[in-house]
Every structure is written in C-alpha cells, then in structure tokens.
Amino acid sequence: MTGVIEQFGPLGVFLLMVPESACIPIPSEVTLLFSGFSVREGWMSFASVMLAATAGNVVGSVIAYGLGASRLLERLPGASGLLHRSESVLDRHGKRGVLIARLLPLARTFVSLPAGARRVPLPAFVTMTAAGSAMWAAAFITAGLLAGSAWVELSSIVARVLLAAGLLIVAVTLWRRQRANEP
Numbered sequence: 001m002t003g004v005i006e007q008f009g010p011l012g013v014f015l016l017m018v019p020e021s022a023c024i025p026i027p028s029e030v031t032l033l034f035s036g037f038s039v040r041e042g043w044m045s046f047a048s049v050m051l052a053a054t055a056g057n058v059v060g061s062v063i064a065y066g067l068g069a070s071r072l073l074e075r076l077p078g079a080s081g082l083l084h085r086s087e088s089v090l091d092r093h094g095k096r097g098v099l100i101a102r103l104l105p106l107a108r109t110f111v112s113l114p115a116g117a118r119r120v121p122l123p124a125f126v127t128m129t130a131a132g133s134a135m136w137a138a139a140f141i142t143a144g145l146l147a148g149s150a151w152v153e154l155s156s157i158v159a160r161v162l163l164a165a166g167l168l169i170v171a172v173t174l175w176r177r178q179r180a181n182e183p
Contacts, residue, residue, distance in 0.1 A: 002034050009044050010052035017056025021133070022063040023110055028053075032137055036144020049141055050134065057102075057133035058126060061112040065125060068116025090114055095124040102132020105165050 004012040013035050020026040035049045067073065090097045098120060101111035115125050147153075 002030075005031070005034055005038060006043075009038075010048040013044075013049055013052040014056040014059075017053050018060040018063075020109060021057045021060025021112065021129075023067075023113065025109060028057075028108075028136070029140055032140030033144035033147065036141040036146070037148060038144075039141065040145045040148055046141065046145070050137055053137035053141070054130055054134045057137070058130050061129045061133075062122075062126065064110075064112035065116035065120075065122070068113035069119060071117060073113060073117075090118045090120060095120055095128055098125055098128035099132045102129060102136060108132070108136065 004016055006012070008015065013031060016026055016031045017028060020028045020031070032049075032053060035044065035053070038044045039046050039049060093100060098111055098115050101107040112125075112129070
C-alpha cells in the first residue's frame with residue numbers, strides 16, 4: 001500500500017480509500033498514517049491528503065450505498081438479517097447514525113450498505129460521510145505526521161486496538177440483543 005502512495009501521491013491515497021469505503025477492508029489506518037508521515041517528509045501537503053482521503057471515502061461509500069439500495073445483498077445467505085439489524089440503528093439515530101458510524105472501526109466501512117437499503121437521503125448521506133471521513137482522516141494523518149518514522153509501529157498498535165474495539169462493539173451489541181430477547 002505504501003508503494004501506491006509513494007508512486008501516485010494524493011491520487012494513490014484516493015485509490016486506496018475508495019475500495020476501503022466500498023466494503024473491501026483495506027486498512028485506512030495504514031494508508032492515513034503513512035500519508036501523515038509523507039506530509040512530514042514533504043512529499044505531499046496535508047490539504048491534498050485530506051482532500052484525497054475524504055473524496056475517496058465519499059466515492060467508495062456512494063458505491064456501497066448503491067449496492068445497499070439495490071437490495072442485491074439480501075439474496076446472500078444471512079445478509080438480509082444483518083442489513084435489517086443495521087437498518088434499525090439508522091431508524092434510531094437517523095442521518096446522524098451515518099456520521100457516528102464513520103468514526104467507529106469496522107462500522108465505518110459497512111454503514112453505507114444499510115444506509116442505501118434504508119434510503120437515507122443521498123445529500124444527507126454524502127454530507128455525513130464527508131464530515132465523518134474528514135474527521136477520521138485528519139486524526140490519522142495528524143498521528144502519522146507526529147509519529148514520523150515510527151508510523152509503522154504506531155499502525156500496528158492502532159490496528160490491534162481498533163480490532164479489539166470493533167470486536168468489543170460487536171460483543172456488546174450481541175449481548176444486548178440477547179438480553180432484550182430473554183423472557
């Protein structure tokens with residue numbers, strides 16, 4: 001991944017962020033931390049990386065939104081139940097749920113599917129996606145900028161912490177659901 005950024009600069013950041021937001025789990029943390037390091041080294045500007053990362057997230061998210069809106073995923077075994085549960089989060093939190101999900105590991109990658117299925121208005125979806133993605137990108141680019149050459153070690157730590165946080169969120173959600181279904 002770093003080679004793509006080294007070769008293409010901000011375009012490489014964009015190209016890596018699109019699939020990440022289109023539900024292909026390419027770790028944005030690594031992309032953005034290395035981008036922050038690149039800013040520190042003077043290879044790219046902070047503004048160009050922010051713009052590329054945010055634009056990539058929006059484009060990939062709109063692709064996933066379209067997939068969710070098409071309801072093609074409901075034909076996959078187990079997918080319709082997952083979509084319906086995810087849609088209930090959007091029912092509770094509305095458009096704000098998209099913004100909140102953009103700031104959470106794992107959820108940020110997949111929130112576009114239920115948002116499309118639930119037909120969150122596209123202008124609101126794009127606005128919430130851009131805002132949340134920009135915050136996520138700013139945090140990780142800044143961390144990479146501050147970490148300097150230690151960005152590799154930092155990305156490894158961050159990946160483990162975010163994986164643990166994501167698994168904890170899933171576990172708590174399942175536990176709450178199980179308790180709600182008990183007589």
